[in-house]
Amino acid sequence: MRNYRKFKDYHLEKLRDPEDAKIYLSVALEDFEKDEDIDAFLLAVRDVAEAQGGISKLAESVSLTDEGLYKILSENGNPQLNTMRKILHELGFKFSIETREIPLHSAN
Numbered sequence: 001m002r003n004y005r006k007f008k009d010y011h012l013e014k015l016r017d018p019e020d021a022k023i024y025l026s027v028a029l030e031d032f033e034k035d036e037d038i039d040a041f042l043l044a045v046r047d048v049a050e051a052q053g054g055i056s057k058l059a060e061s062v063s064l065t066d067e068g069l070y071k072i073l074s075e076n077g078n079p080q081l082n083t084m085r086k087i088l089h090e091l092g093f094k095f096s097i098e099t100r101e102i103p104l105h106s107a108n
Helices: 007-014 018-035 038-051 055-061 066-072 081-090
Strands: none
Touching: 007 038, 018 038, 038 055, 038 081, 055 066, 055 081, 066 081
């Protein structure tokens, strides 16, 4: 019988690679842009944090308690922009602004 790894273990292993983490966060942010559901983006940030040293390490580096960081990144979390910037910065990322495509029918 073949011994399989748990998906979560595989997922976190992949997210240790900064490029894979960047793609994962980018897709989650694009999804948020489309449906305004921040839960998936916050889950992606939690996953990357867990993969890259853990919530405790990240909380300490952004001057929060573990509980505070879990609350911010929870499904009911509503982080301030500056807090999210600090979190992403500590994970090795930053926000950026891009022009969005404007449908031809709305250009006048």
